[in-house]
Amino acid sequence: MLSRLWYYVRETFVSLWRNLSLTVAAILTVAISLSLVGASLLIREGADRATAQFQEGVEFIVFMRADASADQDGAIRDVLDNSPAILGYTYVDKAAAYTEFQELFSDKPELVESVTAEVMPPSYRIVPANPDSGNVAEIARQFGEQPGVKEVATATDAIRQIEDFSNRVSQALLVAAVVLVGVSALLILNTVFTAIGARRQEIEVMKLVGATNWFIRIPFMLEGTIHGLIGAALAVPALFVVDDQVLAYFQESDAVPLFRGFAVPEGFVWDTSIWLLAIGGVVGMIGSAVAVTRYMDV
Amino acid sequence: MIRLESVSKVYKGDVVALKNASAEIQRGEFVFLVGPSGSGKSTFIRLLNREEVADEGRLTVAGKDVGEMSSWRVPYLRRQIGYIFQDYKLLPKKTVYENVAFGLEVIGRPRQVIRTQVPAILELVGLSRKADRLPDELSGGEQQRVSIARAFVNRPLILLADEPTGNLDPATSVGIMRLLDRINRSGTTVVMATHDRSIVDTMRRRVIELDRGVIRRDESQGVYE
C-alpha cells in the first residue's frame, strides 16, 4: 500500500516536471481565473455588507427608541399596515438587531461586547409603494415626527450607486472568470493529454502485464488535480490583496458615509479561499478525467 | 488450459483473420503457431490475451470465458499470461532491473517481493551482471531475455510469444529457445508464433499451422511443413 502511494506520487511529479511549460501555463491560468472568481465574491460580499439594511426594495428604516412604549410602537405599526403609500415592511426586534450587529462587526469584538440586545433599537424596514426619492423623503419625514421614533434612515443615492457598481463589477469579473475557468480546464486536459502521449510506451507495457485501469489512470488524474490545487493556492494570496486594497479603498471613499468601516471579515476570505481550492481541485480532476477517458482507452 | 471452439475473427474491411478455429491446449504444452505472413498467428495470440475479441465462437483460458469476461477482469487475466514480442517492447529509459521490476510494480506487488524476485529472474535469464544497463546497451538477444524476464517474473500460467526470434540471428535464437524450453519444463504453457523453420524442426513440438485464418494442420511433435 505504501509502495503504491509512493509510486503514484513519484509518477505524478516526474510527469509534472517533464511537462513543465504546459504545466506552468495551466497552473497560471487556474490562478488567474480563480483570483477573479474570488475577487468577484469579495466585492459582492463587501457591498452586501455595506448596504445590508437596504435590500429587496427597502428604501427607509424607522428606528424606534429602545425604550419606546407598546402604544407608540402600535401606532407606527397601525400606519404601516393601513397606509396605501406602504407596500410592505419587516420588523427587526431587539434580538435580531443585536444578531445583525454582531455579524456586521464580527471583526471588532470589543465593539460587540460594549452593547447588549437591550440597548439595540428595534426597527421597521419599509418598502414604499413609490420608491421615488422625493416621495420617500416626505414619508420618512412624517415618520420621524411620530412619538417613540428615534431616527429614520433613508437609502441614499450613494448606497444605490455602490450596489449598482458592485453588481456590475462582480458580474463582469464572474463572466471573465467562468470563461477562464473553462480555458483552464481545457489547458489541463491538454497538459494531461500530452503527458499521456509522452508515456504511451509505458502505458502499453502496463496494460500488457495486467495493471488495472485505475492504476494507470490515477497518476494522470492526480497530475490534473495538482494543477488545479496549485493554481488555487496561488489565487489565495491574491484574494487577500483584493481584500486589503480594493475593499479598503471603498471603505475610505466618501461614497458610503453611513457605513464606512464595514469590511469583509477575515473569516469570509478564508471561507472563500477554501472554495477556490475546492473549485481548483474539481476543475483539475474533471479536466484530467476527460483527458484520461477520451485519449487513453483504458 | 486454452480452448478454442469455432472461433472466428473478422477485422474491419471484411478481413478474415481467423475462421472457425478449434483447438485445445493442455497445461504445460509447448505449441508452435506457423503459417505465412497474414495467416492469423498474431490474431490467435491477441485473442488469448483479450487484446482482440472473437466475433464468433467461444474461447476459454484457464477456465474463464475470455470473450464474455467483463473488462475490469481483463488485467487479472493478463497477470496469468506472460507476453513477448519480436520488438521486445522494453522501456528505453529504464535499466534492465527497472524494466523487469516495472512489470511487478504496476500490478501492485510489494517491494520485498520485487527485491527478491527480480534478481532471481535475472539470474535465470543470465543477465545478473547487466542489471544496471539500459536496453540500447544490450544485444538483441539480451534484450529479448529481458523481455522474457519481465513476462515470466510473475510466474504466469501461460507464456505467449509472437515471433520472439524474428529479429535475431540463428545462434542467438537457439539461446532464446533454450530459455523458453526451460520455462516450459517448469510447467508453463507456451504458445509461440514463428516463421523460423529450423527452430520448429529442431524442437519437434506440437505444431498448429494456419492458412488464411484456417487451421490446416495440428500435430504433436510436428515439423514446419
Ligand SMILES: Nc1ncnc2c1ncn2[C@@H]1O[C@H](COP(=O)(O)OP(=O)(O)O)[C@@H](O)[C@H]1O
Ligand atoms: N488490427 C487489424 N485491423 C485490420 N486488419 C488486421 C489487423 N490485424 C491484422 N489484420 C489482418 O488480419 C490478417 C491476419 O493478420 P495477423 O494475425 O497479424 O497474421 P500473422 O501474424 O500471421 O502475420 C492479415 O490479413 C492482416 O492484414
Ligand SMILES: [Mg+2]
Ligand atoms: Mg504476426
